[in-house]
Amino acid sequence: MNSYLNIRVLRDPEFSTEALMAALFAKLHRALGARGRGDIGVSFPEYSRTPGSVLRLHGTAVALSELEATRWRAGLGDYCHVTDIALVPAGNRWRTVRRVQVKSSPARLLSRSVRKGWLSEAQAQERLASAQPQQSDQPYLNLKSLSSGQHFRLFICHGELLSAPVVGRFSSYGLSARATIPWF
Template sequence: MESYQDIRLLPDPEFGTELLMAALFSKLHRALGQHAAGDIGVSFPRAAKTPGDVLRLHGTAQALAAFNQHPWRKGVNDHIESSEINAVPGSLKYRTVSRVQVKSSADRLRRRSVKKGWLTEEQALERIPDNQSKRCNLPFIALKSLSTGERFQLFIRQGELRDSPVEGVFSAYGLSATTTVPWF
């Protein structure tokens, strides 16, 4: 992974950063699924409580250039600024950027258990107490599922820094629990 490209969200008085990142990331997800074959990863170099305003694409210069030939940014071009494809600087660390799925709402867990036929409504109320809800403080992107149409939060964990890279493939979200991206 010797190359990267930064896509920065431009300030907009009508749309917040989180909404713009969600729109950009949705388009990226569709395009990665169609054109990237697992060879492009992502990171969020300005992430804190939110993913921030920069989406960084990682890959080979050839993979990034080929990916940029597709008009995947159509509709968000007025809200972003893209850097050139650049070489990754030397002497750096690496980290994984992965998805974390949180079973957050006890109410949601109860509804799902009843819908799937695992429990009756009474059993669900008894076996899944309200205090079973989990909170997640990781940054997330609010997305709409392409397959089901339901809205969900894609929680993102940027793993611990490592001294050496781990090769592999990325999901259609550009994420991986094992494959690392350069961190700088």
């Protein structure tokens, strides 16, 4: 995890920064899933209430070069500025960037539990009466599931800063609850 590259979503009069970042991230998700190695992580260096306009990819120079060789951003070239692969600066800190799953629809979750046979219809109705939807103030991307076609929010949490890296694998979203990325 000694290299990185930045992809900045450019301002566009027709598309919001959030919509372009979601499209970029969806393409990255497909590319990382096809790659299947778990060796590339992501961060959002400008995140605040939204992920911001910069997506940073972290990995070895070889891993990032191999990903870039797939031309995974096809169709988004006019909407992005991509830096060259560079070495991570010395003296940085480390942090996790992970997905936060919010149970925003208790009715949907309980219905699924009934379908799976985990709860009876009566048990689900009883739990639904006291269930409260969860909310999150974490930045998120609006994505569409390739498997179900459902739209969902992918909430992203940047963890606490650490003084040493933690080695591990990243998901096909480039996220991990354990493995860290360099933060600078």
